[in-house]
Amino acid sequence: MISAVRWHGDAVRIIDQTLLPAEYREIDLRTLDEVAEAIRSLRVRGAPAIGIAAALGLVASLRPFLDEEPAAFRARLERHAATLRTTRPTAVNLAWALERVLRVARDHRDTSNRGPWERMRAEATAILEEDQELCRRIGEAGLELIPDRGVVMTHCNAGALATGGIGTALAPIYLAAERRRVVRVVVTETRPLLQGSRLTAWELQRAGIDVTVISDNAAASTMPRLGVDLVLVGADRITARGDVANKIGTYGLAVLARHHGVPFYVAAPYSTFDFSIESGDRIPIEERSAEEIRRGFGTLTAPEAVPVFSPAFDVTPAELVSAIVTDRGVLRPPYTESLRVLAAGRAASRG
């Protein structure tokens, strides 16, 4: 299995995803500039993978400064973290992972820098390992949804390239393949940035899994023609009632799945739930640059100055979501109720 981000000595080794699928190149990040640039330029992407890269990157970037005065070192680590926090302002995991690493340094003030740094390194490693574990639990939970010889349609990339482990939406697929079950995956290109054809097709093919790429336009007729059994996608944010924000095009697939009687599943860590929001209407939707549409492949594919509407995400209402696969199990609608049962069960098992 590939690793989107991991340790290589004291450097952060990532796969440069901007070069895929034409070239597979691993690069090692050591300095603050290298780490910040890699996140900013989407060399590493996917909310969980970005958080991990920032955590490991913060630790790596401090390595050459262990001999500094402790006060200077502490000022430096706050400075490095602040820089990394601004590389992708919208990714929640980024700030969360940096904060976890900073906290262990703040909590343990030593006379030398070595001790706090070692603890930061251990914390960053823990974030990576926990994500691997979350992915595997999502995979285990979702396995029951994939029939033998099943045809799964997915969108964008919610795979190994987006996480520290085997992905979210792709996790049940990897586990099914690991258990020698036959699975066929149909992946939509996912305009504008083509994460489906560039990344998902690449990582599944590399893992020896049967994958077919379709244009986003072909999704509707592909469902009946290739006998799609289920749609399985990731999520960027899920509200308390189960509305799902995910890559643009997800909502359309959910409508098409409903029309064809195909179940539509979402896979994401439990931490993707935002319990402060009830309705998906309240999720702010980022708009992407018009240039991604007008000059997507380096060629001018629309008139120079034509207006473009390019939302990065859409919201699928809970009513269209057949189940949500989390590291804490599979939730079924109504989600307000199944989340309550889950919380009660965990409280009881703790008591």
Place this chain on the structure above:
Amino acid sequence: MISAVRWHGDAVRIIDQTLLPAEYREIDLRTLDEVAEAIRSLRVRGAPAIGIAAALGLVASLRPFLDEEPAAFRARLERHAATLRTTRPTAVNLAWALERVLRVARDHRDTSNRGPWERMRAEATAILEEDQELCRRIGEAGLELIPDRGVVMTHCNAGALATGGIGTALAPIYLAAERRRVVRVVVTETRPLLQGSRLTAWELQRAGIDVTVISDNAAASTMPRLGVDLVLVGADRITARGDVANKIGTYGLAVLARHHGVPFYVAAPYSTFDFSIESGDRIPIEERSAEEIRRGFGTLTAPEAVPVFSPAFDVTPAELVSAIVTDRGVLRPPYTESLRVLAAGRAASRG
């Protein structure tokens, strides 16, 4: 208004659509090779425009040979027509238009070539002018479907660039604009060949009509977010019961329109009906090259050898089609019934 294909002296003047939207260039076709190459390379495209280009092109290609022996000339014109007929084997209009031009030459055997050639030229011109008239009639019929300040979503290119006139799906939009009604058009990119962003956006912008380009993935959330009032598309073939074959992605838009309570209209000349077929299942669906997906615009956007499923068309069942706008009026479902009434009315008005 632009002309996709027209006479320029005795040459066929076309807009080279492979260069759009980056460059507007008109080219004149005079020889058989030039005409055949232009159709084969999609410099001129859209079923009606291809038929017209072939008809005018056949006539133009014979111009230098008017002094040949009449028998040699007649053999040559059959040979030229045969070559042109194979340039795009699936387009019905191509064979139909060539046959119309050939027939007038066959019916009038003169001792000189000038007479038959003049009649062929008049027949080719008639095909062009009839198409202009058909487009205008579709526009007039469809005008009632477009509310003032309406937002129309369209797919692919069924406009002036695809016909000899003002298009099919775009015809009511051009007429509404001509009558100073405010219309906003939302056009999907239309992967794989991007006729929506490359061609439809270009011709509407040039005509001063308010147009916004979206990725195909954004269609679902755009319907409610931009307040789309109707979807209006062209058709490649319509069965006797009203199933519609059109560019891949059309069926998906019809499902999305139904889900959002948005009417879904098809505009096409009456000649698009294929009364020999009842169900859309019987329409053969051409598959496009995998390279259009893997290397769409010169860049590798999917793994080199990854399997691709790329149907060029899909079929929208009659149940999802709110009305069909033809040059003979607007047909409403059930189409078998409205077609019968139309035929009876025409028979009565003839009697």
